[in-house]
Amino acid sequence: VDALALINCTSSQAGWIEWAYQKMNSRSLKNRGMTQGVLDYLMWHHFGRFPEERNHDLTQMYRMYFTRNVNPTNLSLLIDAYVRRTDLGIARETDTIKVPVLNITGALSPHVDDTVTFNGRLNPNNSTWMKISDSAMVLEEQPAKISEAFRLFLQGEGYVAPLSPTKITAYRRLSDAGRRRPCRHSPVIRITENPISEAVVC
Template identity: 85%
Template sequence: MLSEWFTTALIKGIPFWLEQQTRYIYPTMDELANQINYVLVHFGIKSFIGFGVGAGANILARFSLAQPKKVDALALVNCTSNQAGWIEWAYQKMNSRSLRTRGMTQAVLDYLMWHHFGRYSEERNRDLSQMYRNYFSRNVNPTNLSLFIDAYVQRTDLGIGRDTDTIKVPVLNITGAMSPHVDDTVTLNGRLHPSKSTWMKISDCGMVLEEQPGKISEAFRLFLQGEGYVAPLSPTKIVAFRRLSDAERRRPCRHSPVIRITENPISEAVVC
């Protein structure tokens, strides 16, 4: 639900008249994080488990710091915890200016492909790579994307650390082995409390959700199970699970801080 809402708001949400307003101020990352409050109020949600990718992961991390009681857990893919460096700032500024003045150029398209897939994307999955090239070329609003890039590159540091204030909820920190954002996730992992965070690098992929959906779904399921949210699957265990109170159902049951990924999905959830 949140991912669909953010896609609409950040990529496709600005109407035509807004493109003509040169003085329009795009929301900052902190302001975008605050927008989650309106979504929660609208749907009557008291707390949630967030799943964010890239900028969405950064937004969810900011919200969890500002409203820790409204977040139960986070699964973050390629999340950045610090502000943009000089190299990133320069590349993004050139891309933003090119998008505003010339639209989706080949240079910007190549950068977007590298940003999402890392290197050698066509060698790993030519069809998926071509699909995203076509999408970026035909379906992305260049002006809107330019404004979003400017907002993201001006993001502030999360200001967290293991010895200071940090994210208080459990975090599943995921990246792909070929992703250009591996170092960013390692930095974030070093700023989270070890007992409440798990860093995971998925092999043979850069864009983990599209290239390795099976491994991600299994990791997320085990993560939820470790936090006490997954119901057992057998009929007898389901009956026993339903007899538990809500607090007992959601009790923490982490047996190990490490989530082990296998090629075959597990057949039955473990009762904690």
């Protein structure tokens, strides 16, 4: 692994209150199926507080999906596995993640504190914490900002050729107009597994 990009990452085990609440949701799913309490928890887990005030269409779509398409037994097993998670056992001073880390969360996410705790365990020289404004579920609510963050992160690691601001603007203009850019004119991006020759001694 050369780098990590993590979204709403949790590095600690569940506390007693979380454990009890999750067990109650899991038991409810197994015995009665999808209930209003479980549905409210799922909406909070994905969107934080008051999601309808921000993006009504997206929250309605997810609420309908959770109500109609989710298998309650499978969801209860997923919740049980999530609540049984263990601490990652990393600390900034001793044993931490060695590869570069991009740690992303949404400003309205219920997991902001978990990402701050995780970021506190990482080496600040090779980790970046990013909080995306006006979102909780960043991949769905702010995909442009996330893709730009990924591009810049990979570019910083040497995996993506830098694009000038004029090329980015032109590419966005073509994309917004709905026209596809011919492949022969697209920029060539080469990803190499080990960009540094083994003959080079640092």
